[in-house]
Amino acid sequence: MNRLIHRALAAGVAASLACAPPPSPSLPATATAVASPTSIVTPARTLEPAAPAAVGMSDRLVPRLDSVITAAIADHATPGATLAVARFGRLVVLKGYGRADWAAGAPPATDSTMYDMASLTKVVATTTAAMMLEEEGRLDIERTVASYLPEYDVPDKRAITVRMLLTHTSGIRSNFPLWKEAKGREAYFAGMINFPLAHPPGAQAEYTDWNMVLMQFIIERITGQTLDQFVAARVFGPLGMRDTRYTPPESLQPRIAPTETEEFRGGQVWGVVHDETAWVLGGVSGNAGLFSSARDLAVFVQMLLNGGSYGVRQLLQPATVARWTSRQRPDASRALGWDTPSPRSSAGRYFSPRSFGHTGFTGTSIWADPEKQLFVVLLTNRVNPTRDNQKIGPLRRAVADVVQQAVTDAPLRVWEAEAEVKR
Numbered sequence: 563m564n565r566l567i568h569r570a571l572a573a574g575v576a577a578s579l580a581c582a583p584p585p586s587p588s589l590p591a592t593a594t595a596v597a598s599p600t601s602i603v604t605p606a607r608t609l610e611p612a613a614p615a616a617v618g619m620s621d622r623l624v625p626r627l628d629s630v631i632t633a634a635i636a637d638h639a640t641p642g643a644t645l646a647v648a649r650f651g652r653l654v655v656l657k658g659y660g661r662a663d664w665a666a667g668a669p670p671a672t673d674s675t676m677y678d679m680a681s682l683t684k685v686v687a688t689t690t691a692a693m694m695l696e697e698e699g700r701l702d703i704e705r706t707v708a709s710y711l712p713e714y715d716v717p718d719k720r721a722i723t724v725r726m727l728l729t730h731t732s733g734i735r736s737n738f739p740l741w742k743e744a745k746g747r748e749a750y751f752a753g754m755i756n757f758p759l760a761h762p763p764g765a766q767a768e769y770t771d772w773n774m775v776l777m778q779f780i781i782e783r784i785t786g787q788t789l790d791q792f793v794a795a796r797v798f799g800p801l802g803m804r805d806t807r808y809t810p811p812e813s814l815q816p817r818i819a820p821t822e823t824e825e826f827r828g829g830q831v832w833g834v835v836h837d838e839t840a841w842v843l844g845g846v847s848g849n850a851g852l853f854s855s856a857r858d859l860a861v862f863v864q865m866l867l868n869g870g871s872y873g874v875r876q877l878l879q880p881a882t883v884a885r886w887t888s889r890q891r892p893d894a895s896r897a898l899g900w901d902t903p904s905p906r907s908s909a910g911r912y913f914s915p916r917s918f919g920h921t922g923f924t925g926t927s928i929w930a931d932p933e934k935q936l937f938v939v940l941l942t943n944r945v946n947p948t949r950d951n952q953k954i955g956p957l958r959r960a961v962a963d964v965v966q967q968a969v970t971d972a973p974l975r976v977w978e979a980e981a982e983v984k985r
């Protein structure tokens with residue numbers, strides 16, 4: 563697939579460069595200076611459709627994206643995809659490609675197709691809930707996990723703080739398959755308490771689902787509500803995100819993109835969470851379990867770019883959004899819950915260091931760049947029919963690069979290369 567995507571990408575780059583003015587001597591060699599017709603554009607408070615040119619983006623954006631994603635589907639990277647791209651609160655792309663499944667007669671993928679979010683759950687649900695509780699003074703991320711969950715007050719874990727969970731520096735081992743032996747919440751929590759740490763708390767970053775499972779338990783202990791109840795009432799309802807939920811009913815199955823075929827689960831997983839940890843926890847977990855659509859996630863990401871507001875709704879304060887989406891350590895890319903661009907990441911070459919995003923194992927991803935006021939939501943079910951399919955990585959990077967290259971009123975800097983030099 564790399565060759566197909568790169569061929570499509572190269573053709574688009576050549577076309578866009580042919581129309582671009584020469585580089586300015588006052589900018590780095592990696593940047594291109596372009597006129598700034600959108601400098602007076604006021605960001606919309608709610609999403610509205612617009613042509614790319616109206617927000618300082620090339621009219622070649624859509625055909626280039628079409629070429630890249632169509633090539634990836636032809637190479638069996640995924641049965642289909644849905645994509646949302648916006649700048650200054652204007653949606654310039656909201657469309658589907660391919661189909662929801664490889665099966666004959668499967669419905670086309672559309673902006674309302676519901677995908678298993680996998681680890682996007684960590685940021686859309688769990689992190690957002692934690693941000694709200696912090697603002698209300700009910701969560702202090704500098705406190706220990708054990709101060710909220712007394713059962714976790716054991717010698718090797720006593721020093722783990724909530725901040726360490728959010729930055730994946732807790733020392734907890736990465737994704738041990740506890741789900742094979744611990745069924746249900748109580749058994750799973752007991753297994754997490756008894757399992758030895760891989761590193762001393764705070765020593766280094768190691769991404770693991772258990773950090774966000776513990777965050778879920780903390781949120782539920784504070785609020786007295788299950789995580790799905792809290793985010794439905796406080797986040798998804800106020801934003802009008804009607805496609806976004808845990809444990810979708812069977813009536814929604816025709817709208818849901820199937821995921822992996824797993825014999826131990828009776829065949830193809832469809833309409834039920836793919837992640838095994840979330841599955842044994844009953845479908846509601848801090849690490850996975852959420853289902854959503856491109857049209858809903860577009861609203862959610864725009865809320866963050868708006869500084870926590872959408873229309874007349876103020877869910878979060880701007881300072882909270884800025885702090886939680888900023889890198890927290892010089893030796894790791896993690897923000898609080900969120901991730902930031904790093905070399906060879908799904909953000910591609912051009913998303914600025916101030917950008918934030920996350921990926922999901924099933925093939926989902928979000929990247930937002932506050933400096934250029936743009937975002938990309940790419941949803942796929944690349945694990946259909948098997949998780950061994952690793953072709954999503956090049957596709958994510960290619961889509962991110964095409965979107966950034968389409969911006970005509972701001973310099974194009976190869977931030978990834980600069981980050982590589984600093985390492």
